[in-house]
Amino acid sequence: MPILRNELGDVLRGARLTQGKTLRDVSSDARVSLGYLSEVERGQKEASSELLASICDALDVPMSEVLRDVADRFTVAEALAAAVVPIIPDTVPEYFGSPRRPGVSLLAARR
Amino acid sequence: MPILRNELGDVLRGARLTQGKTLRDVSSDARVSLGYLSEVERGQKEASSELLASICDALDVPMSEVLRDVADRFTVAEALAAAVVPIIPDTVPEYFGSPRRPGVSLLAARR
Numbered sequence: 189m190p191i192l193r194n195e196l197g198d199v200l201r202g203a204r205l206t207q208g209k210t211l212r213d214v215s216s217d218a219r220v221s222l223g224y225l226s227e228v229e230r231g232q233k234e235a236s237s238e239l240l241a242s243i244c245d246a247l248d249v250p251m252s253e254v255l256r257d258v259a260d261r262f263t264v265a266e267a268l269a270a271a272v273v274p275i276i277p278d279t280v281p282e283y284f285g286s287p288r289r290p291g292v293s294l295l296a297a298r299r
Numbered sequence: 300m301p302i303l304r305n306e307l308g309d310v311l312r313g314a315r316l317t318q319g320k321t322l323r324d325v326s327s328d329a330r331v332s333l334g335y336l337s338e339v340e341r342g343q344k345e346a347s348s349e350l351l352a353s354i355c356d357a358l359d360v361p362m363s364e365v366l367r368d369v370a371d372r373f374t375v376a377e378a379l380a381a382a383v384v385p386i387i388p389d390t391v392p393e394y395f396g397s398p399r400r401p402g403v404s405l406l407a408a409r410r
Contacts, residue, residue: 189352189362191348191349191352192348192351192352192362193348194348234345234347234348236345237302237303237304237305237345238302240303241300241302241303250373250374250377251300251303251370251373251377252370252371252373252374252377253370255366255367255369255370255373256366256367256370258366259362259363259364259366259367259370260363262361262362262363262366263361263363266361266362266363
């Protein structure tokens with residue numbers, strides 16, 4: 189499953205890049221340090237509610253839109269996670285065990 | 300504008316109460332302290348991404364659904380905020396200035 193701060197960071201970075209803005213532009217408008225903004229975008233720091241609101245303001249993107257984008261990413265991940273379980277085979281197909289295809293694991297390939 | 304952690308807290312508490320679960324039930328399943336969960340629900344603590352995921356798991360509610368509920372709350376608040384600006388009148392209606400209705404301010408009443 190994805191981690192919220194990673195997805196949030198991706199969405200915020202995406203919005204910034206779409207607008208052709210630099211980290212410096214947004215950090216200055218949002219009054220957050222450039223390092224902090226960069227860490228938030230890379231999912232290395234949790235943004236507080238207030239700072240997230242400031243970043244959204246600086247990007248002129250409604251909070252609702254950011255949250256909906258993040259929700260959509262989780263919807264996809266959840267659907268994939270739900271779909272993967274039933275298609276993991278009970279038995280390893282014959283050709284995976286054959287000497288012609290050594291070292292290939294279906295489970296490993298999926299991860 | 301609403302604060303993210305308040306809205307998130309409301310949505311989580313709503314999901315818990317809908318299921319007839321106690322703070323103790325959810326805190327135990329999510330392996331977070333009862334006090335911490337209570338603070339998150341009341342918007343007094345920011346939930347880390349990991350803890351939020353644990354709480355969603357304990358409630359058996361997909362993260363996407365929680366985020367979408369919170370996004371919907373922001374959509375309403377943003378629409379209201381956008382709607383309030385144009386209906387603030389440029390001029391004070393005559394009757395507000397009349398001696399029969401002293402001390403009534405349309406702007407003050409709105410706040």
